[in-house]
Amino acid sequence: MNEIALSVRNLTIEFPSESGRIRAVDQVNLNLERGKIMGLIGESGCGKSTVAFALLNSVPSPGIIVEGTIEYTGYGNLLKMTPEEQRLFRWQHVSVVFQASQNTLNPLKRIEDQIRELAQAHRIRDVRVLLERARSLCESLRLDTRRVLNSYPHQLSGGMKQRVGIMLALLLQPEIVLFDEPTTALDSLSQESVLQIIREIHQKDGLTGIFITHDLGIVSEIADTVAVMYAGRIVEISPTARVFSGPLHPYSQALLDALPRLTGDPRAARGLPGSPPKVVGNVSACLFRDRCPRRMPVCDLAAPELKRVDESSMAACFLYSESEEANVHVKMH
Amino acid sequence: MRVVRRFGVSLLMIWMVMTITFFMIRLMPGNPIMDAYLSLLQQGVPSQEAMAQIHVLYDVYPNQSVLTQYVLYVWHLLHGNFGTSIVYAGRPVLPLILASAPWTLMLVSIGITISFFIGLFLGVLIALNRNTWFDNVMSQIASIFHGIPNYVTGFIFLYFFTVMLPWFPFGNIYGNTVTPGLNFPFIASVAYHSVLPIAAYVFGAFGTWTLSTKSAAVAVLGDDFIQADKIRGLTPGQQLDHLIHNSVLPLFTGFVLSLGMMFGGAVFIEETFTIPGLGYLIAQSTSQRDYPVMQGCFLLLSSAVILANFLADMLYSRIDPRIRV
Numbered sequence: 001m002n003e004i005a006l007s008v009r010n011l012t013i014e015f016p017s018e019s020g021r022i023r024a025v026d027q028v029n030l031n032l033e034r035g036k037i038m039g040l041i042g043e044s045g046c047g048k049s050t051v052a053f054a055l056l057n058s059v060p061s062p063g064i065i066v067e068g069t070i071e072y073t074g075y076g077n078l079l080k081m082t083p084e085e086q087r088l089f090r091w092q093h094v095s096v097v098f099q100a101s102q103n104t105l106n107p108l109k110r111i112e113d114q115i116r117e118l119a120q121a122h123r124i125r126d127v128r129v130l131l132e133r134a135r136s137l138c139e140s141l142r143l144d145t146r147r148v149l150n151s152y153p154h155q156l157s158g159g160m161k162q163r164v165g166i167m168l169a170l171l172l173q174p175e176i177v178l179f180d181e182p183t184t185a186l187d188s189l190s191q192e193s194v195l196q197i198i199r200e201i202h203q204k205d206g207l208t209g210i211f212i213t214h215d216l217g218i219v220s221e222i223a224d225t226v227a228v229m230y231a232g233r234i235v236e237i238s239p240t241a242r243v244f245s246g247p248l249h250p251y252s253q254a255l256l257d258a259l260p261r262l263t264g265d266p267r268a269a270r271g272l273p274g275s276p277p278k279v280v281g282n283v284s285a286c287l288f289r290d291r292c293p294r295r296m297p298v299c300d301l302a303a304p305e306l307k308r309v310d311e312s313s314m315a316a317c318f319l320y321s322e323s324e325e326a327n328v329h330v331k332m333h
Numbered sequence: 334m335r336v337v338r339r340f341g342v343s344l345l346m347i348w349m350v351m352t353i354t355f356f357m358i359r360l361m362p363g364n365p366i367m368d369a370y371l372s373l374l375q376q377g378v379p380s381q382e383a384m385a386q387i388h389v390l391y392d393v394y395p396n397q398s399v400l401t402q403y404v405l406y407v408w409h410l411l412h413g414n415f416g417t418s419i420v421y422a423g424r425p426v427l428p429l430i431l432a433s434a435p436w437t438l439m440l441v442s443i444g445i446t447i448s449f450f451i452g453l454f455l456g457v458l459i460a461l462n463r464n465t466w467f468d469n470v471m472s473q474i475a476s477i478f479h480g481i482p483n484y485v486t487g488f489i490f491l492y493f494f495t496v497m498l499p500w501f502p503f504g505n506i507y508g509n510t511v512t513p514g515l516n517f518p519f520i521a522s523v524a525y526h527s528v529l530p531i532a533a534y535v536f537g538a539f540g541t542w543t544l545s546t547k548s549a550a551v552a553v554l555g556d557d558f559i560q561a562d563k564i565r566g567l568t569p570g571q572q573l574d575h576l577i578h579n580s581v582l583p584l585f586t587g588f589v590l591s592l593g594m595m596f597g598g599a600v601f602i603e604e605t606f607t608i609p610g611l612g613y614l615i616a617q618s619t620s621q622r623d624y625p626v627m628q629g630c631f632l633l634l635s636s637a638v639i640l641a642n643f644l645a646d647m648l649y650s651r652i653d654p655r656i657r658v
Contacts, residue, residue, distance in 0.1 A: 091566040098557065107558070107654075108654060121566055152655070
């Protein structure tokens with residue numbers, strides 16, 4: 001129990017731009033337990049997808065990982081591996097279900113040929129075994145196996161392509177699967193069936209994964225724990241139930257308040273005015289303070305760090321660290 | 334079935350273009366048949382006899398209406414008779430064209446192929462190294478060569494490599510000491526004479542292919558599946574294969590069409606290097622108002638372009654599964 005499969009320390013990612021190096025991800029720490037799914041939520045642009053790409057060391061150009069370690073238990077720090085080791089590590093040990101799987105398949109090759117390419121790339125000698133596995137995965141994904149393998153991507157519907165994306169992600173039996181908004185591009189019916197499939201696999205095979213989304217509803221259905229990101233930082237990590245009953249960070253609360261309820265007045269949903277800041281350079285104040293209903297004087301003076309609040313939760317907010325608040329006061333005087 | 338219909342449409346288009354060129358050629362100022370007739374009259378030939386002579390030579394009466402000439406022309410064409418040259422009195426058009434075509438086709442097809450592959454190679458390389466010094470330098474070079482007409486490169490090559498450094502022969506397509514035929518000295522001489530014209534063609538054309546390949550490859554590099562290929566751990570070779578295959582698609586039609594266009598000859602290169610090819614023949618016959626030869630050349634060119642178009646359509650569906658005939 002509680003074995004850590006992946007541990008990220010001080011992950012910091014910057015994107016050079018005309019107005020300086022924008023810090024998309026700042027000092028992110030997280031542990032992923034084996035057999036658990038962690039939801040990673042936040043507004044668009046908060047850096048959640050960048051984190052996912054960083055876990056494979058393929059942050060889209062021009063982003064660079066300026067600091068941090070990405071430690072896979074049993075394999076070591078991904079960032080220290082040679083390019084060839086990294087290439088073989090990707091997909092064999094950690095794979096991705098992409099946001100828009102329909103665009104992640106080479107339009108010129110049949111699905112079966114794309115599987116053959118994967119086998120070749122990962123030095124799998126017996127392609128037949130892999131194709132057999134692809135077939136059984138297709139069946140459990142409720143795909144018409146023969147048709148799908150013989151099809152070109154454009155001959156499949158969006159929902160089918162998304163399921164092909166899941167099939168490809170599970171094909172090499174990786175320890176960890178990253179789901180990067182896998183349902184965002186789908187209609188609500190396909191969305192539900194894809195979620196159900198992921199849930200089934202999670203329950204049956206004890207899938208370990210990170211589920212990235214901006215949709216709290218989906219997180220509540222699928223994740224064991226939730227990490228909330230704001231402006232490139234993790235502001236809270238809590239068990240899913242807690243995030244929905246009484247989240248710690250004011251930002252998590254704001255996300256929850258913005259969710260329309262089926263029970264009660266849907267107009268009671270409250271939006272959060274303003275937008276997250278772009279971060280350049282080091283941060284010397286809480287980034288959420290301008291939108292925060294519980295702002296305190298200390299929030300202008302230092303950036304709160306992610307600290308353990310109790311046994312199950314962590315938060316980056318001065319509401320939970322009076323001692324640090326005191327420290328800042330001492331420094332001031 | 335669609336193929337048959339497309340082919341039928343192609344034949345119809347060839348007939349239409351042939352008809353239009355037939356009348357347009359005769360709209361040009363100057364009338365060679367009338368000139369020949371008048372000069373016979375001046376030599377004191379009685380008009381009846383002059384008329385008969387012209388008819389024997391050119392198969393046309395000077396006072397025939399254009400419409401009658403057109404009907405006659407089409408009738409002859411359907412029997413495989415392209416008419417007889419006016420300038421080279423009495424020589425049939427078809428053998429004239431057949432004698433010129435091989436030189437052009439050899440030079441231009443080699444030139445197109447070399448420049449296409451150089452352009453593909455450089456374009457992909459530039460796209461992969463986007464916004465580096467290599468991109469800046471190579472894109473500039475490609476733009477410059479894209480802008481220089483091939484007769485200018487031709488003249489420069491001629492000056493440097495036949496005058497300054499007499500490494501290559503000037504003019505014609507084989508030396509006057511060899512006997513044409515399937516013998517080694519002849520082939521070697523043709524190859525030797527072809528180096529400069531082909532080089533001039535390649536330098537005039539590779540820039541265009543480089544720039545189009547670059548823009549295609551840059552677009553493909555932005556596609557999600559290229560990023561996904563990397564994350565799936567595909568080998569660099571497989572990633573490159575996907576990039577090239579997807580970047581070639583928009584260039585393919587242009588490549589096949591340019592193979593059709595080559596039947597128009599490389600007029601400037603053939604003029605510069607005095608190669609007796611199709612371009613040379615077209616230029617000569619046009620300046621001398623040699624109607625039947627012009628008509629034959631244009632018919633060949635338009636048929637080749639239209640058929641290349643047809644071919645490109647048919648072949649495209651073989652390289653892009655999204656387009657199925």
